[in-house]
Amino acid sequence: MFARRGVRLLAVIIGVIALPSVVALAWYHHTNDPTLRPLGITKSALTEHENATASEVVAHLSWNRAQEAEPSDTFAQSLVQAFDIKQVDLRVIVTDNTGEATSVLFVVGASRIGPFPKDKAVKGVNAAIMAYHMVSTRPPNAPAN
Numbered sequence: 001m002f003a004r005r006g007v008r009l010l011a012v013i014i015g016v017i018a019l020p021s022v023v024a025l026a027w028y029h030h031t032n033d034p035t036l037r038p039l040g041i042t043k044s045a046l047t048e049h050e051n052a053t054a055s056e057v058v059a060h061l062s063w064n065r066a067q068e069a070e071p072s073d074t075f076a077q078s079l080v081q082a083f084d085i086k087q088v089d090l091r092v093i094v095t096d097n098t099g100e101a102t103s104v105l106f107v108v109g110a111s112r113i114g115p116f117p118k119d120k121a122v123k124g125v126n127a128a129i130m131a132y133h134m135v136s137t138r139p140p141n142a143p144a145n
Contacts, residue, residue: 033110057083057132060105061094062115068102075118079104079125086129109135 027033059079063072076092083090103115106128113131116124 031110057088057090057128058107059090059092059128060107060115061092062097062100062103062105063094064097064100064102066098068118072096079121082122082125083129088129088132106131108132111135 059076061072061076061079063075065072068075072094076094079092080090102118104118104121104124105115106113106124108128108131111131113127114124
């Protein structure tokens with residue numbers, strides 16, 4: 001009787017202690033964010049993660065050829081020009097879809113902004129530029145915009 005109770009108590013104690021680390025490790029594998037890796041945060045991993053995520057804005061353009069009269073390159077170029085006005089580099093990735101409406105998803109670092117329908121993409125442009133300025137690092141002597 002006492003042996004079973006002791007085993008259950010031991011299993012509960014081990015579960016309570018190990019569960020936060022297991023959840024954090026599972027979330028780390030899902031997001032690849034090194035700040036969530038239990039007991040494995042290193043300066044090099046954080047620096048690598050910051051350089052990979054904060055350096056650019058990526059627009060994922062999901063284009064429906066059957067619905068749209070203009071080519072996707074024209075719309076992609078107008079997105080790039082909108083970001084150039086604000087002096088922010090944009091990389092556009094165009095994927096063709098057939099069953100859904102045309103949409104734009106902006107990725108800035110770990111943030112995903114959207115998806116926005118084509119006619120509301122301007123809202124996403126402004127939000128992505130603001131998010132980029134929040135996560136980008138300025139050199140110490142650079143003037144603020």
